[in-house]
Every structure is written in C-alpha cells, then in structure tokens.
Amino acid sequence: MIDFAIGHFNVVAYVVLMMLGFYAMTAKTNLVKKLVGMNIFQWSITLFIVSLGAKRGATIPIILRDADHASSDATVLEAALYVNPLPHVLMLTAIVVGVATTGVALALLLRIHKQHGTLEEDELLEKIRSSRNPLVPSR
Amino acid sequence: MIVEQESILVKTLCRLLVPFIQLFGLYVIMHGHSSPGGGFQGGVILGSSFILLTIASGIDEVKRRFSLVALTNLTSAGVILYAGIGVVCLLLGANYLDYGILPVVTPRSVGMLGIEVAVGITVMAAIVSIFHDLITFE
Amino acid sequence: MKYLYLGMTGVTGLLLIFGSLDMPAIGDPNSPASRHVSSRYIERGFAETDVPNMVTAILADYRSFDTLGETTVIFTAAVAVLLILRTGRKRG
Numbered sequence: 364m365i366d367f368a369i370g371h372f373n374v375v376a377y378v379v380l381m382m383l384g385f386y387a388m389t390a391k392t393n394l395v396k397k398l399v400g401m402n403i404f405q406w407s408i409t410l411f412i413v414s415l416g417a418k419r420g421a422t423i424p425i426i427l428r429d430a431d432h433a434s435s436d437a438t439v440l441e442a443a444l445y446v447n448p449l450p451h452v453l454m455l456t457a458i459v460v461g462v463a464t465t466g467v468a469l470a471l472l473l474r475i476h477k478q479h480g481t482l483e484e485d486e487l488l489e490k491i492r493s494s495r496n497p498l499v500p501s502r
Numbered sequence: 503m504i505v506e507q508e509s510i511l512v513k514t515l516c517r518l519l520v521p522f523i524q525l526f527g528l529y530v531i532m533h534g535h536s537s538p539g540g541g542f543q544g545g546v547i548l549g550s551s552f553i554l555l556t557i558a559s560g561i562d563e564v565k566r567r568f569s570l571v572a573l574t575n576l577t578s579a580g581v582i583l584y585a586g587i588g589v590v591c592l593l594l595g596a597n598y599l600d601y602g603i604l605p606v607v608t609p610r611s612v613g614m615l616g617i618e619v620a621v622g623i624t625v626m627a628a629i630v631s632i633f634h635d636l637i638t639f640e
Numbered sequence: 641m642k643y644l645y646l647g648m649t650g651v652t653g654l655l656l657i658f659g660s661l662d663m664p665a666i667g668d669p670n671s672p673a674s675r676h677v678s679s680r681y682i683e684r685g686f687a688e689t690d691v692p693n694m695v696t697a698i699l700a701d702y703r704s705f706d707t708l709g710e711t712t713v714i715f716t717a718a719v720a721v722l723l724i725l726r727t728g729r730k731r732g
Contacts, residue, residue, distance in 0.1 A: 382649050423538070581712060581715050631718045
C-alpha cells in the first residue's frame with residue numbers, strides 16, 4: 364500500500380486534486396464556484412497525462428547537440444534520453460480547449476446574471492420554474 | 503467597462519512594458535523550432551500584452567488602436583492562412599498539408615514556420631476579442 | 641445533502657485509485673506509452689523534418705491536421721462569445 368503510494372505518487376496526488384474539483388462542481392450552489400471546480404478538474408487531468416510520459420534520468424524533448432564530436436551539428440538520438448513528447452502534444456490541445464470552454468461559460472454567466480439578477484442555483488431554479496414559460500415544466 | 507488608471511505611476515509603467523512583452527511574444531513564436539514555444543504560447547503572450555494595455559489605459563484607447571473590425575478579420579485570417587498553406591501543397595501535387603513539395607531550401611521547416619505564425623495570429627485575436635466582449639457588456 | 645456529495649466524491653476517488661493499480665511506476669522507460677510510436681518520433685524526427693524541438697515537429701508536421709481542428713475550436717469560441725454578448729443595443 365505504501366510502496367504503491369511511493370511508486371505511483373502522481374496517481375494519488377492527481378486523484379486528490381480531481382476529487383477536490385469534483386466536490387466543488389457538485390456540492391457548491393454558486394455557478395461561478397462550479398465553473399472554478401470544472402477548471403480544477405480539467406487541469407488535474409492535463410497534469411496527470413503529462414506525468415505519464417516521464418522517464419527516469421531523461422531531459423526535455425528538444426534534441427541535444429553533441430559537443431564532443433568533430434562536426435558542429437552532431438545530434439544525440441536515443442529514445443531513453445528524452446521524455447515522451449506525445450502527451451505534451453496532446454495536452455497542448457486540451458489546454459486550449461479548456462480556455463475556450465471557460466470563455467464561453469463566462470459569457471453565459473454574464474447573460475444569466477443580467478436576465479435573472481442572481482447567480483445562486485436554488486434561486487435560479489425558483490425563478491425559472493415560476494416564469495410561466497410553456498417549455499419549462501412547472502411543479 | 504474599464505476606465506483609465508488614476509495613478510500616473512501605474513499607467514506609465516504598464517505602457518512602458520507593453521512593447522517588450524510584444525517583442526518577447528514574437529520571439530517565442532519565431533523560435534518554436536529550437537526552444538520551447540510555438541504558436542499557441544506566443545499568441546497568448548501577445549494577447550496578454552493588449553490586456554495589460556487595457557488595464558492601464560482604458561478600453562477606449564485600445565479600441566482606438568485596434569478596432570473591432572480588425573480583430574474579427576485577424577481571427578479569420580489565421581485560419582484561412584493555415585488552410586491556405588494546405589491547399590497550396592494540394593495544388594502543387596502532393597497530399598493536403600504535405601510540406602515536402604514547397605519550392606524552398608528546407609521545405610518542411612518553412613511550412614511549419616508559416617503554420618505557427620497563422621496559429622499565433624488566431625490565438626492572439628481570439629483572446630483579445632473574448633476579453634473585449636466580456637468587458638463591454640452592460 | 642452535503643454528506644451525499646462527500647460520499648460520492650470519496651467513492652469515485654477510491655474507484656479511480658483501484659482502477660490504476662496495474663499501471664507502471666512513474667519514470668519507467670519501458671512503459672507501453674513510451675514504446676511504439678513515440679520512439680519513432682524521437683529517432684527519426686530530426687532527419688525527416690529539420691526541427692530540433694520534437695513537440696513542435698509532432699504538432700505541426702506529423703499531426704498538423706489536429707492542429708487545424710484546434711485552431712478552428714478557438715475561432716469558434718471567439719465567434720460564440722461574440723454571438724452571446726454583442727446585442728447591438730445602443731446606449732442612451
């Protein structure tokens with residue numbers, strides 16, 4: 364149990380962060396706090412997948428120039444010397460998608476606040492249910 | 503609605519810093535080949551220089567320098583440039599976005615530079631546009 | 641009601657840790673994620689493109705179609721915020 368936590372400390376750390384974001388998304392009633400929880404959740408997944416590509420004793424994925432050889436542009440090309448570049452590439456896309464989602468969510472929150480005057484979930488549900496809109500099922 | 507800063511120290515310091523931030527953003531885009539960086543990172547740095555200018559000098563000054571029409575045109579220009587490089591490769595006979603056929607010395611490297619510049623332009627214009635819309639909503 | 645959410649969070653966290661008991665240890669160079677295609681990118685990336693930065697080479701040459709979709713996503717986000725927030729109402 365303890366050697367699982369030491370050998371896989373990235374799993375334990377990022378599951379804790381993910382569960383913090385999950386609790387904020389479900390238990391809080393303010394819409395902005397839910398949005399912040401979604402952001403924490405998405406960042407924990409990004410960091411976890413980047414940590415899956417780490418290798419012991421390896422450097423960043425930019426090709427080194429070998430200064431010992433005679434020619435000035437000899438490069439060192441072993442697969443065990445560089446960190447796996449593929450999770451970095453996939454998570455660049457994920458970060459940009461997260462920024463786009465947060466921007467659109469903030470715009471929606473501005474419109475909701477302008478129309479109803481509040482950003483609490485239970486007050487919003489009361490106002491929408493009693494608004495005599497034929498598409499909303501009233502109690 | 504963000505109005506101009508009252509403190510003249512903050513306003514002057516922020517306006518002095520903005521050209522250096524833009525120069526650094528351009529450096530990060532152009533040196534994506536041999537150091538950490540690339541299109542997305544440099545585009546965000548360029549966009550955040552305009553956000554700093556908005557905080558220092560107010561939204562009206564930035565709208566005077568960088569109009570809304572130019573912002574929207576730049577967002578689409580980046581995507582069209584990206585797809586256009588692919589169509590040029592298609593017209594010269596290879597597959598879509600296959601840079602080996604461009605008539606320059608190191609074709610794959612030059613094709614990648616064009617792609618990164620296009621992505622940087624789109625990301626900068628999109629971030630400034632989203633920020634401007636969130637600020638000027640009443 | 642809060643205890644229900646706390647319980648859900650705890651159960652989900654335990655399920656996630658239980659699901660990752662078979663994963664390789666961190667820093668293992670022989671893990672399945674680092675063997676099949678990423679070793680090809682590392683060994684032959686500099687010879688086929690001329691770019692030392694492997695992340696930019698994969699993003700803009702080997703997987704440039706995904707980057708095109710990515711750029712379309714951020715363009716769509718800017719257009720969506722424009723549609724939601726610009727009402728064209730004149731002030732005063």
